[in-house]
Amino acid sequence: MSNQPQLRGTIELRGDKSLSHRAIIFAALAKGKSVLRNLSGGIDVAMTKSLYQSLGVRCAGNPDELIVESSGFHRLATNEKALYCGNSATTLRLSFGVLAGSDVSCVLTGDQSLQSRPIQRVITPLREMGADIHTRGGSDSPPVTVSGRPLRGISYRSPVASAQVKSAVLLAALHADGTTSYSEPDQSRDHTERFLAWQGVDITSSQEVTTLRPGVEIKAFEYHVAGDISTAAFLIVPALLTRGSEIRIRNLLINPTRTGILAILKEMGGDITIENQSERYGEPVADVIVRESPLVGIDTGKYPPVIFIDEVPILAAAAMFASGKTRICNVGELRVKESDRLSGIMQIINCSGGKAEVNGDDLIVTGGIGDRRALPQHQGDHRLAATIEIINLIRDGNVSGKYHDLISISAPEFYDAIAGLTA
Ligand code: S3P
Numbered sequence: 460m461s462n463q464p465q466l467r468g469t470i471e472l473r474g475d476k477s478l479s480h481r482a483i484i485f486a487a488l489a490k491g492k493s494v495l496r497n498l499s500g501g502i503d504v505a506m507t508k509s510l511y512q513s514l515g516v517r518c519a520g521n522p523d524e525l526i527v528e529s530s531g532f533h534r535l536a537t538n539e540k541a542l543y544c545g546n547s548a549t550t551l552r553l554s555f556g557v558l559a560g561s562d563v564s565c566v567l568t569g570d571q572s573l574q575s576r577p578i579q580r581v582i583t584p585l586r587e588m589g590a591d592i593h594t595r596g597g598s599d600s601p602p603v604t605v606s607g608r609p610l611r612g613i614s615y616r617s618p619v620a621s622a623q624v625k626s627a628v629l630l631a632a633l634h635a636d637g638t639t640s641y642s643e644p645d646q647s648r649d650h651t652e653r654f655l656a657w658q659g660v661d662i663t664s665s666q667e668v669t670t671l672r673p674g675v676e677i678k679a680f681e682y683h684v685a686g687d688i689s690t691a692a693f694l695i696v697p698a699l700l701t702r703g704s705e706i707r708i709r710n711l712l713i714n715p716t717r718t719g720i721l722a723i724l725k726e727m728g729g730d731i732t733i734e735n736q737s738e739r740y741g742e743p744v745a746d747v748i749v750r751e752s753p754l755v756g757i758d759t760g761k762y763p764p765v766i767f768i769d770e771v772p773i774l775a776a777a778a779m780f781a782s783g784k785t786r787i788c789n790v791g792e793l794r795v796k797e798s799d800r801l802s803g804i805m806q807i808i809n810c811s812g813g814k815a816e817v818n819g820d821d822l823i824v825t826g827g828i829g830d831r832r833a834l835p836q837h838q839g840d841h842r843l844a845a846t847i848e849i850i851n852l853i854r855d856g857n858v859s860g861k862y863h864d865l866i867s868i869s870a871p872e873f874y875d876a877i878a879g880l881t882a
Pocket of ligand 1: 476477648
């Protein structure tokens with residue numbers, strides 16, 4: 460770790476991916492012209508845009524400022540038999556909820572990774588609402604056929620904490636007959652609920668249950684997307700772990716259902732402070748300041764995994780450079796992400812000279828860096844590729860730059876952000 464760079468300076472990141480998907484979907488549901496600013500520039504969000512274009516929604520501009528013009532939910536229509544969602548489970552699962560109660564009949568599918576993602580978790584509640592939605596032979600993965608029809612409200616307790624499942628149900632509930640209430644084991648990201656409340660929809664949401672009464676149509680809107688906290692995590696970790704680093708990330712989304720990574724890194728000893736907090740479109744936003752600080756391993760047991768699930772790869776990388784043992788608890792859900800991230804992270808850490816093991820649903824990382832043993836594999840997964848690069852950066856002082864296309868699924872600005880802060 461001799462050539463360590465310093466990360467210094469101020470940066471504002473492109474819009475959060477989860478918020479960007481939702482902004483486009485809500486703009487597609489609203490009749491009229493919506494203006495969306497600072498969208499994620501990632502391929503996943505471009506997939507959502509092109510899917511709704513296939514459904515008759517007009518989009519002009521670019522992620523800096525996208526004008527979305529729609530004739531509204533009741534006019535969604537397509538001539539295409541199959542709509543492609545690429546690598547994006549958010550596009551796919553949320554769109555089931557939109558289409559289930561619409562006048563559209565079509566097939567939704569995606570790339571090889573998406574075709575292995577579980578979807579019965581979304582199909583089950585939507586069927587209870589009366590949806591006509593099925594897979595070939597009842598399989599648990601896409602392609603999925605949806606034939607829109609009238610839906611009814613339900614009271615549903617999901618066995619998994621998943622914002623994609625919850626959002627699909629809430630999107631379907633918007634046009635269903637009667638009230639829907641939804642609960643889950645731990646509260647997943649609540650962006651859909653916050654957006655609907657901001658729009659004046661009759662929705663109440665707590666950690667225990669979300670209840671939606673339909674009747675309010677989404678109106679065309681202007682929206683500025685706050686910075687992506689999941690991308691920020693890839694800058695926060697090297698800023699904590701490289702000598703003399705100090706960065707400020709401006710206007711970052713700090714929704715408490717997403718900030719598990721900040722809380723855990725702070726508990727590990729990370730010097731992370733929040734300034735200039737405000738609320739935008741119902742979401743909390745702030746500047747996050749990060750200064751170099753030694754980290755010590757902890758047990759994450761008290762943090763619900765759903766509030767930091769996308770950040771586990773980079774958290775595990777941080778744990779390699781911490782002193783002592785870090786136990787990242789109850790993260791079995793990682794087995795069904797874009798790849799099997801649980802075995803993927805373990806492989807990356809062990810190949811990079813660290814020490815990681817999986818025990819049941821826990822990932823245990825013992826701090827300390829030895830000799831590199833083999834080439835770490837990203838398994839075609841954008842967050843694993845970005846994690847490999849951050850390990851390279853902390854350990855060797857530079858990134859390979861090899862994974863731009865893959866990391867662009869979520870964050871095309873990844874390498875530019877690192878270059879800007881290490882210049
Ligand atoms: C997302 C929800 C999470 C997360 C994904 C984005 C969303 O997935 O991992 O990256 O925008 O709703 P699950 O709902 O499967 O937990």
